Amino acid sequence: MPFISLEGIDGAGKTTHLQWIADYLREQGGTVVVTREPGGTPLGESLRALLLNEPMHIDTEALLMFAARCEHIAQIIAPALSRGEWVLSDRFTDASFAYQCGGRGIAESRLQVLEEWVQQGLQPDLTILFDVEVSIAHQRVRTHSDPDRFEQEQLDFFERVRAMYLRRASQYPARFRVVRTDQTIEAIRSELAAVLKPLSGN
Numbered sequence: 001m002p003f004i005s006l007e008g009i010d011g012a013g014k015t016t017h018l019q020w021i022a023d024y025l026r027e028q029g030g031t032v033v034v035t036r037e038p039g040g041t042p043l044g045e046s047l048r049a050l051l052l053n054e055p056m057h058i059d060t061e062a063l064l065m066f067a068a069r070c071e072h073i074a075q076i077i078a079p080a081l082s083r084g085e086w087v088l089s090d091r092f093t094d095a096s097f098a099y100q101c102g103g104r105g106i107a108e109s110r111l112q113v114l115e116e117w118v119q120q121g122l123q124p125d126l127t128i129l130f131d132v133e134v135s136i137a138h139q140r141v142r143t144h145s146d147p148d149r150f151e152q153e154q155l156d157f158f159e160r161v162r163a164m165y166l167r168r169a170s171q172y173p174a175r176f177r178v179v180r181t182d183q184t185i186e187a188i189r190s191e192l193a194a195v196l197k198p199l200s201g202n
Contacts, residue, residue: 002199003081003122005092007165008130009158010151011137013181013188017130018090020189021196025086028200033080036090037068041075044068052148058104065096066114073122092124094168099150102164103157126199128192129169132181134158 006014006021018034025032038048047068051061069092080087093115100106134155141151169176177195181188 002125003077003087003089004126004128004196004199005089005094005124006128006130007091007094007098008132008181009098009134009137009162009165011140012130012132013140014090014130016185017188017192018088021128021192022088024193024196025088025200028196030200031083031085032088033076033085034088034090035072035076037072037092037095038065039068040072040077040089041068043071052150055149058100058106061104062096062100062106062111062114065100066111066118069093069096070118073119077122089124092127093119094127094129094165097168098161098164102167103153103161124175126195127169127172127176128195129165129176129178130181131162131166131178134162136182 004021006018008014022032022034037044038051039045047064050056051064051068056064077087077089096111096115097108101108101111137158138155141147166178169178179188179191179195183191
């Protein structure tokens with residue numbers, strides 16, 4: 001069964017549509033495991049709390065992201081796929097390239113080593129990139145009462161993150177589908193249904 005990841009800058013709208021996508025897939029007859037990164041496992045959630053709230057060196061940040069991902073794959077993603085279940089993950093490795101390489105400036109070659117080590121070739125079958133201008137996303141994030149360490153970054157940080165996401169979408173067109181979120185929710189979900197329907201086999 002397919003492994004689907006949802007990506008996008010903070011405020012792009014991933015969370016708004018996550019449950020709808022899970023429900024859609026279940027309506028097609030699939031068993032769906034919904035998970036997230038960083039997180040997904042007890043250890044991963046502990047690392048998530050550190051990553052979102054504690055100041056740290058950018059290399060430490062990248063290493064902790066991949067440590068959480070290693071556990072996530074071993075405990076959640078790989079077992080679910082082996083059982084024939086769908087996996088729907090709120091972020092995966094594209095987020096590391098977007099945030100740690102694009103946003104923080106870490107060399108892509110360094111993350112590629114970690115990616116090969118941790119994932120052993122595992123990649124999502126489909127990555128849906130929710131895309132919107134940074135100014136719009138920023139207005140949405142400003143409504144959060146307790147923004148995390150990433151959400152507090154400046155606009156130029158998110159411009160770099162978004163640029164890296166779009167670059168990866170152009171690098172891997174067979175895997176990525178870009179969905180603009182400056183549309184109505186109805187229009188977005190119609191587009192999502194068109195993207196997901198071929199995977200369902202119905």
